[in-house]
Amino acid sequence: MKTDFDVIIVGGGPAGSTAASYLAREGLSVAVFESEMFPRPHVGESLVPATTRVLIDIGAMDKIDAAGFPKKYGASWTTPGKHSQLNSPALSFDFDGHAAVQFGERDQEGVDRPYTYHVDRSKFDLILLKHAESCGANVFQGARVLKVDFDDPSLVKASVRFGPRTVDFSARMFVDASGRQTLLGRQRKVKVADEVFDQYAIHAWFEDLDRTALAATPEETENILIHFLPISDTWVWQIPITDRITSIGVVTQKHQFAEANTDREKFFWKYVRTRPDLAEQLKKAKQVTEFRPEGDYSYSMKEVSGDRFVMIGDAARFVDPIFSSGVSIALSTARLAAHDIVAAFKDDNFEKAQFAEYERLQRLGTKNWYEFISIYYRLNILFGAFVQDPRYRLDVLQLLQGDMYEENPKALAAMREVVTEVENDPGHVWHPYLGNLRVALDPVTA
Numbered sequence: 223m224k225t226d227f228d229v230i231i232v233g234g235g236p237a238g239s240t241a242a243s244y245l246a247r248e249g250l251s252v253a254v255f256e257s258e259m260f261p262r263p264h265v266g267e268s269l270v271p272a273t274t275r276v277l278i279d280i281g282a283m284d285k286i287d288a289a290g291f292p293k294k295y296g297a298s299w300t301t302p303g304k305h306s307q308l309n310s311p312a313l314s315f316d317f318d319g320h321a322a323v324q325f326g327e328r329d330q331e332g333v334d335r336p337y338t339y340h341v342d343r344s345k346f347d348l349i350l351l352k353h354a355e356s357c358g359a360n361v362f363q364g365a366r367v368l369k370v371d372f373d374d375p376s377l378v379k380a381s382v383r384f385g386p387r388t389v390d391f392s393a394r395m396f397v398d399a400s401g402r403q404t405l406l407g408r409q410r411k412v413k414v415a416d417e418v419f420d421q422y423a424i425h426a427w428f429e430d431l432d433r434t435a436l437a438a439t440p441e442e443t444e445n446i447l448i449h450f451l452p453i454s455d456t457w458v459w460q461i462p463i464t465d466r467i468t469s470i471g472v473v474t475q476k477h478q479f480a481e482a483n484t485d486r487e488k489f490f491w492k493y494v495r496t497r498p499d500l501a502e503q504l505k506k507a508k509q510v511t512e513f514r515p516e517g518d519y520s521y522s523m524k525e526v527s528g529d530r531f532v533m534i535g536d537a538a539r540f541v542d543p544i545f546s547s548g549v550s551i552a553l554s555t556a557r558l559a560a561h562d563i564v565a566a567f568k569d570d571n572f573e574k575a576q577f578a579e580y581e582r583l584q585r586l587g588t589k590n591w592y593e594f595i596s597i598y599y600r601l602n603i604l605f606g607a608f609v610q611d612p613r614y615r616l617d618v619l620q621l622l623q624g625d626m627y628e629e630n631p632k633a634l635a636a637m638r639e640v641v642t643e644v645e646n647d648p649g650h651v652w653h654p655y656l657g658n659l660r661v662a663l664d665p666v667t668a
């Protein structure tokens with residue numbers, strides 16, 4: 223059966239353009255339909271080093287290197303108070319409320335450098351989309367996919383709106399990379415909102431923030447800084463965008479924003495003021511973009527593949543962004559899905575079973591991220607302890623670097639054990655520090 227394209231991809235974000243690059247390089251005819259006109263702003267500006275592997279693989283690394291994005295050598299966490307008295311029977315450590323890692327401490331297979339980047343997503347996403355085009359993909363911008371039709375078992379049909387016109391295109395395979403708009407997840411009614419994480423973020427760019435004033439050491443100045451606020455499960459990201467621009471975002475639970483019953487700006491400043499050291503520096507800087515909200519995130523899908531389709535990146539699952547995981551998940555799932563799609567074309571078989579390995583790895587990687595994040599919210603001083611303990615430091619770093627696609631990583635297993643012990647023992651010295659966001663810690667749940 224003749225179709226317009228071999229593969230239709232909806233969404234030209236990092237997941238869609240990476241999948242398009244892989245598939246076009248294999249000689250498949252690929253169409254990417256993107257509803258916006260690039261460049262467009264997007265949240266999600268700090269990468270983890272596992273992205274390097276994929277960017278090298280698709281041949282885009284040199285273009286990203288040439289863009290002049292700030293180098294990111296590590297990550298740091300700061301807290302409002304001192305906790306040096308928190309030696310635990312299980313783990314002995316002197317915690318001053320500050321933790322940091324540098325990526326160069328652990329070698330990563332396929333990653334040729336000790337840093338990754340913080341990126342202006344309007345530029346980063348444009349480079350990747352143009353790269354997909356240079357690999358041979360047909361990219362259509364201003365093209366919104368309205369629905370996908372699987373009625374004919376021999377092909378997939380997508381209805382695409384270009385301004386006032388709607389045109390149908392056919393393909394043998396469909397990839398949903400529509401991000402948090404989750405086109406297929408909504409159409410197929412398989413999207414499941416997370417029961418525990420219902421976060422909300424407000425963010426903007428600031429000019430001339432003194433980043434050195436907030437970093438514990440000069441070498442941490444260009445890290446991502448995560449500042450904890452003295453409000454349950456609430457934190458602020460600080461991400462360098464250029465020499466002078468810094469992205470700042472407050473992340474909290476959505477109900478806190480709803481209950482505050484105020485506007486975004488007042489809410490942002492009210493929360494920031496709970497960390498006077500941060501508020502003082504931020505007031506001296508100049509806000510250069512409007513506050514943007516991000517809500518309705520953290521969900522999974524009952525299915526991420528089926529006959530003639532796969533979902534990748536945020537279209538397949540979204541986990542809380544505290545460890546800067548999103549773009550890495552987008553790139554890694556694009557790579558894994560492309561592998562199975564190429565095999566499906568070789569076998570001329572597009573049944574769901576062809577994508578079983580993709581679905582297994584997608585679920586494994588996002589489950590590991592989710593559990594890591596859950597443990598962190600439950601007991602973030604435990605994270606500080608593990609980062610400082612030489613027995614676990616490199617295993618935790620492995621996760622922070624984005625190397626997530628293995629069964630029960632060592633650091634997760636050990637953290638799960640300690641957090642369970644603390645929860646079951648009200649007399650434990652760490653018990654009062656348990657957070658409110660609790661999910662079942664089970665290594666086999668998706």
Ligand SMILES: Cc1cc2nc3c(=O)[nH]c(=O)nc-3n(C[C@H](O)[C@H](O)[C@H](O)COP(=O)(O)OP(=O)(O)OC[C@H]3O[C@@H](n4cnc5c(N)ncnc54)[C@H](O)[C@@H]3O)c2cc1C
Nearest residue numbers: 233235236237257266268367401423535536543546548549
């Ligand atoms: C508050 C917050 C902070 C974050 N911080 C980080 C961070 O520091 N680091 C990090 O790595 N990640 C972060 N993320 C996550 C990151 O933003 C995403 O994981 C990442 O952008 C996913 O890429 P994607 O390609 O799957 O989706 P997107 O980047 O969202 O791309 C999807 C594209 O599809 C297009 N599209 C959607 N529907 C249609 C349609 N029907 N037709 C045509 N086109 C369509 C959209 O216009 C969009 O361009 C954060 C997320 C949030 C909410």
